[in-house]
Amino acid sequence: MFKSTEVFERAHTCDAYDIRINGTGISKYPGRLRIIPMEQPSAKQHVQSVVHHSKLFQGLIYLVGQKEVYFEDSDMTYPFRQRRYFYYLSGVNEPGCHLIYDIEHDYLTLYIPPISPQTVIWVGRGSTMDEAKDKYDVDAVRLTTSLNDDIYHRINHSPCHQRIFYVLHKDQLPPTLPSFDPPLEIDTWTLITALNRSRAIKSPHEISLIRQAINISSIAHRSILHHITSLRSEAEIHALFLDICISHGAESQAYTPIVASGLNASTLHYTKNNDLLKGRGSVCMDAGCEWKCYSSDITRTFPINETGWASRETENIYQIVQEMQERCIEQLKPGIRYLDLHILAHRVAAKGLIRLGIFKHDVDVDAVIDIGASKAFFPHGLGHHMGLEVHDVSSTPLLGFEQKRRQEFWVDQMAKNVYPKAEDDIDLSCSSHNIRTSTTLSKVDAGLLEENMVLTVEPGIYFSPYALYEIYLPDPAFAQMVDIEILERYMHVGGVRIEDDVLITTEGYENLTLAPKGREMLDIIRDGGKCKHGDDCFLRF
Secondary structure, eight states: OOOHHHHHHHHTTOTTEEEEEESOOOSSSOOEEEEEEOOOOOHHHHHHHHHHHHTOOSSEEEEEOOOOOBOTTSSOBOOOOOOHHHHHHHOOOOTTOEEEEETTTTEEEEEEOOOOHHHHHHHOOOOOHHHHHHHSOOSEEEEGGGHHHHHHHHHHTSOGGGOEEEOSOGGGSOTTOOOOSSOOEEESSHHHHHHHHHHHSOOHHHHHHHHHHHHHHHHHHHHHHHHGGGOOBHHHHHHHHHHHHHHTTOOSBSSOOEEEEGGGGGSTTOOOOOOBOTTOOEEEEEEOBEETTEEOOEEEEEESSTTOOSOHHHHHHHHHHHHHHHHHHTTOOTTOBHHHHHHHHHHHHHHHHHHHTSBOTTOOHHHHHHTTGGGGTOOSOSOOBOSSSSSOOOSSOTTOOOSSOSOEEEEOSHHHHHOOOTTSSOOOTTOOSOTTTOOEEEEOOOOBOOTTOEEEEOOEEEOOHIIIIIIITTSHHHHTTBOHHHHHHHGGGOEEEOBEEEEEOSSSEEEOOOOOOHHHHHHHHHHHHHOOOOTTOTTOO
């Protein structure tokens, strides 16, 4: 008898291993356990990558880690979350630390706070200097009480032309930075630009951590499917997902889980998660945990009954979204412009909605695309980078926006603001401006995929009463394309989204996501409906 709990009982005792479940999961037994040693982290490699991308040869790089932060008018602290740029260059997940890298001498120094007896008594101590030196990939560890003197010494003994201090933001300078003559040059642009470029390409160690987060989240998604027929509310789904992740060693979520049943799924980032499932046909669950600060991001839409989809309309929409995702994923490889796949997803959606009659049968796909009508149903981007942030950074965003662009466009009508023509080098899928009426000057570009990027592919189709009845249908150009009677038959669907996390490889891609979908998903729900969830249940927690 295989219980998924056995997998992660072992995980607690072997943090340096990548734990994978192999198998289809269609049967009662999800697969065999495979333990793969993880490559050890290298903060120095990350620092050297940043220096390479920024072409820096001298000066100091300084980063400050996150302190413990108290709630306003309270003696209680927020849950600690390390600054992600700091973690990327240090691997340190402890509060109150600082980091200095001497570029010329390739020397990385970590500064940790002195151990406070009061802190030890109340919450336990952090690392000692010896422990930190052994634990982290740095050249030296010193106490934060030495920080200002060390900065003064390093800069004061440097030639004037090397007195450059690289920081992320002006409000993240050392607490009492000494003054120098001539004045120290503070650079707040070079470092963050190089960090964004470096973080977009994941190292083998980073990929192993992301894979582990995805594995745990996939187990949790699978368990939700197995138990869904016995759950009564969005809150119970949410609670079970957290329970499984935490019991498997993933204490933090990469973002607030979205558990949206019925019409709630028409809200893209619905997080109330407090409605009953009674009378609902399906659930859209977007949830992913973190593993050692690295994210996962998985969405599944599924029926709540063991008999399958509650309506033919929901199944029809699911099939379109599934085709959108499959068509886009199969195109992934280095050199591909992700924006083109976003356009492809819109074309598949438009064709599917025409086939169903939501867009009238005599409407041409190109006409739908030309006026941006498909964005009424697919209003967000196809995906994003993923890593230390669930929406991770990069030097060139996957779908466009940056400061320096080749072309400029005045966007002053629904048609162009909603969706770009295929031949335009423009994408406004992530625009926060008013969908119909904004007049926005946008300079737009889109980057190419590269090996070892990790990104999401998350198409969706939604039936938002507000978006459709208040924004789109009042526009004659949109309304004349839509069969209102058929549209209203589909409004109960709410929304369908399917999201996988994908690694770009040398010649293509690897889908890292193990959470079931499609036929396998329905089989697990059906089998779960027959299970009494007793002691012999393979997903009993």
